[in-house]
Amino acid sequence: MIFQNVIWVVTLTGMGLVALGFIYAITQAGRPADAAEAAQANRSSNTLRRSLFLALLLLSIGVTWASLRHFPIPLQHEPLQAAQVVDVVGHQWTWDVSQTHLTAGEPVEFRVTASDVNHGFAIYAPDGRIVIQTQAMPGFTNKILYTFHTPGTYKIMCLEYCGVAHHGMTAELDVAAPGDKS
């Protein structure tokens, strides 16, 4: 399943739960409670809040562990030992890409920097979704390690606003299937 679609469903679920909480309270808001009901509601509310705190805490710890256990960004000061290496330099408003023909199934190291201002180096898959990105910043080199799984034409777009022709700053990568030398 496409990662962005998972994020979308999780987000809608979270926002929906918040909305449900508000809808419940709003539907009850017009009926004033007497003193006994108010005291009972107060006790229930405190218990529910403690449970919610615990649930959110466990969720946060779990997601943090799962998402950082294998750190999603490669080490920046060590050789990445990738079979394919691509040097990328962003300029206003072109990409200088050292190698545009790549092979799927083998890791690619992208070394991304900029010569003038900040740019955003994002790779779009043939289906139009972003697969990976980093910033291209003058004076720094950000390293990405990525393995293309599907052959096809990938598009590079600039995702950091860099001036008047920012939206036209694109390039392409041709990713061939393993063993395909054409």
Added chain:
Amino acid sequence: MSSLELYPQDERLPRGEHVAFNLYMVTALLLFVLMMLLGLTMRTTQAEWAPVQAAMFYKIMTMHGAGMVGTLSLASTAVMWFFLRKYVSLHLWAFVSNYVLFMLGALCIIWAVFVGNFASAWTFLYPLPVHSMGLWSNGAAAVFMIGYLLIGVGMLLFYLDAAAAIIRRFGNLSRGLGLQWLFRGTIDPNHPKAVVASTMVIIANTLGILAGAVVLVMCLINAYDPEVALNALVVKNLIYWFGHMFINATIYMGVIAVYELLPRYTGKPYGISRPFLWSWAVSTVFVIIVFPHHLLMDYAEPRWMLVMGQIISYAAGFPVFLVTAYGVLTNIHRSGLRWKMPSMLAVLALFGWAAGIVPAIIDGTISVNRVMHNTQWVPGHFHFYLLLGVLPMILTLLYHVVGSRARAPANSRADRLGLTLYVVGGICFSMVFLYAGHMSVARRFAAHLPEWVPYDRAGSIAAMVLILGMLLFATRLIVGLLKAPADVDPAHRTG
């Protein structure tokens, strides 16, 4: 604890304060409408319905960003001032100076953008302001940055006056924040929530504005002496430290209106508690150190800062969900709430804040940010909690004040129509951004790929509906604000 009296005497505005408050709020309402129209122009350009040239698009984008952030700050500062002055002695000159400096700063920004052609986005990421490829001069960049500095100086003046007033009344800022009751002691039930929130804002946003001032001065020096080269990553850290706190401070100032006013419409006391004090204490720290979540795609950033950015993004949700939003829900639950414009807007504001930070928190995850950063997911989440959270907080106070001047809470059919248009338009507008973001539509593009245009058209229609609602609000509120204050008899105004 704040009063349950609907229009208490200590909130009445003497002549000078009345004029100052009206200046702030009428200016803000007009600017909100103007900035929304600029935003609509961007969306209709992307939708290919009424396109403007790319150079104009990016100027509008710069103006819209700087204008909206500044206007939200101006209006939410007035919210903080309106309530804080009841508890501590504020000087009117500081409040007015902030307005004057804001207007001077705004004029600089408008000149820089529309005369000087400056278009570096409101975040002015170095070195773009001095690397325009001939589209604007260093002079235009300098005027823009001086505009920011003037606005920052005005805010600092106001904060320093407020800090001094809190220290005079409570002894120090720590006691204003209620830290003495975090672990032990009987909490003073009359300790005002407005003072707790204001103290937090003063601490955090003063640091943010100082960081902003440092980076602006660095950039100004570099503009005229390029040999004084800057480190782009350090500059970016400082900009986001400033920018994140500046925009977040608007929420924390605005929410004071909800704390103060909602209980008057529910008739239920909304007391101060230890969880409340804890939430504001930790929020003070979180808002200061969470900014690296804006730099998750800068892999050169130290790894511990990226990890901190993710973890604090998650942690920052706890006070919002479990204390403020939950507190509002328990306050309205079984309360016999009177559904008037201020109470409806207050509930909307907390919903907008709580729901809007869900996609924000999720985007604070490094692996999520890797595919969502700088897509329309980002304007999606911040438009959600600014349009449906912060702006309704400000409108809550304005409708309340207008109600006090008309001797009855505002609740006309036109008001309700405005609210319906605003909510439907606001939710659709923000959700279209979020949907487009998950489809990888880039933000800040003057021209879109053909497959992205349908989202832009849907967003444009939603924006028009939203702006219709805002126009109704603005017209109604400006007329209401300019009416003479009513001679309220408190005996007939109890909640």
